[in-house]
Amino acid sequence: MTKDKSENYSADLTKFLEKSEGNRPMVYLDRNGHPTIGIGTLLYKKGLVQEKAVDIVAKESSDPELFKKVMTAIVKTKGDEKELEKLFLMGKEGGNRTLLKLRQQDSQGEVVETDVSKLLPKSAALRVMEVASPQYEDRVKKIEKFLSAPEKEFSFPDRQRIAVFSRIYNATPKDDFWTALKSADLDRIAEFFSAGRGGEGNTGHYKRTIEEMAMFTGKPLVKRGDATGILGADSEGNQMFVGFRSLGKVPAHQDAAEIVAFSIKENSDGTRIQAQIKIDLPKKMRRATDFVDQQTVDYNAVLDSQRKKSQHDSLKMSDDSERGSARNDVSANSPMPADEGESHHISPPKAKLKR
Numbered sequence: 001m002t003k004d005k006s007e008n009y010s011a012d013l014t015k016f017l018e019k020s021e022g023n024r025p026m027v028y029l030d031r032n033g034h035p036t037i038g039i040g041t042l043l044y045k046k047g048l049v050q051e052k053a054v055d056i057v058a059k060e061s062s063d064p065e066l067f068k069k070v071m072t073a074i075v076k077t078k079g080d081e082k083e084l085e086k087l088f089l090m091g092k093e094g095g096n097r098t099l100l101k102l103r104q105q106d107s108q109g110e111v112v113e114t115d116v117s118k119l120l121p122k123s124a125a126l127r128v129m130e131v132a133s134p135q136y137e138d139r140v141k142k143i144e145k146f147l148s149a150p151e152k153e154f155s156f157p158d159r160q161r162i163a164v165f166s167r168i169y170n171a172t173p174k175d176d177f178w179t180a181l182k183s184a185d186l187d188r189i190a191e192f193f194s195a196g197r198g199g200e201g202n203t204g205h206y207k208r209t210i211e212e213m214a215m216f217t218g219k220p221l222v223k224r225g226d227a228t229g230i231l232g233a234d235s236e237g238n239q240m241f242v243g244f245r246s247l248g249k250v251p252a253h254q255d256a257a258e259i260v261a262f263s264i265k266e267n268s269d270g271t272r273i274q275a276q277i278k279i280d281l282p283k284k285m286r287r288a289t290d291f292v293d294q295q296t297v298d299y300n301a302v303l304d305s306q307r308k309k310s311q312h313d314s315l316k317m318s319d320d321s322e323r324g325s326a327r328n329d330v331s332a333n334s335p336m337p338a339d340e341g342e343s344h345h346i347s348p349p350k351a352k353l354k355r
Contacts, residue, residue, distance in 0.1 A: 219231065
């Protein structure tokens with residue numbers, strides 16, 4: 001039986017999803033270019049209207065008729081961004097293209113622009129998500145069933161359920177990756193949360209992947225140089241870091257972020273070495289190949305400095321000991337000094353008596 005969710009589950013889930021998805025009152029193009037609204041509610045994808053979602057949004061919209069006109073225009077353009085630009089005045093918010101005004105001809109052939117930037121109030125977006133959430137909860141339950149054994153059913157605690165829900169809300173990884181959710185290894189967990197992500201400028205996928213992993217594992221986000229991620233341990237007990245870092249300017253349609261993943265192994269002499277860890281990342285996702293963990297470099301430098309100081313102190317003690325031994329040898333072969341106050345008068349030799 002699936003574990004009952006806590007009273008705070010829905011509020012915590014909504015808060016986490018809003019952080020990742022945002023909550024926009026207008027239609028926007030998601031990271032894959034699909035028309036979306038509210039808290040990541042997909043409206044149109046690859047030539048198909050997401051009818052259930054569209055029906056819910058139409059009921060909750062501040063202007064249902066205007067929303068229907070917007071959807072008609074989206075279908076007409078097949079969701080193509082360049083075609084949408086012909087029918088809408090578009091803007092940009094949080095890295096996403098947004099539909100701000102719909103261009104239409106009036107009865108006299110004049111082009112009229114209608115504001116479509118406030119179609120779905122934030123409170124309505126929450127209700128839309130709540131109505132849509134059962135289908136995602138069903139997918140979470142499907143994964144739980146997959147991970148269950150005949151003698152014991154598997155169930156996610158709230159924290160992990162929120163992370164898995166968020167991942168599925170974005171897209172459901174193939175079942176090849178589901179068993180990773182029973183592993184304690186960060187590299188395996190990363191494979192589930194990164195599956196199918198990246199490419200075509202999807203920089204937000206990197207941040208979201210790591211934040212979902214942090215939620216799932218309960219580990220805090222930490223900094224290692226310019227990378228943000230979480231720390232754990234591999235099967236051999238070595239420290240492991242999995243995170244992401246943002247990049248500077250990159251060519252168009254390329255991700256401006258990359259995954260940073262490495263372990264820290266200890267050599268027999270106590271020094272530490274940074275090693276790449278094997279993660280089955282999507283081909284579209286970038287992975288750092290030149291990241292140097294400065295903490296490891298600094299650790300080895302301090303260790304080397306301490307060893308050199310210890311060797312220096314040891315040599316100094318040895319030299320002092322040898323000098324002390326030499327002084328003792330000289331003292332042993334020297335006449336004993338007289339005591340203070342002792343007379344040093346020498347009596348003259350006695351003269352021979354004459355007969």
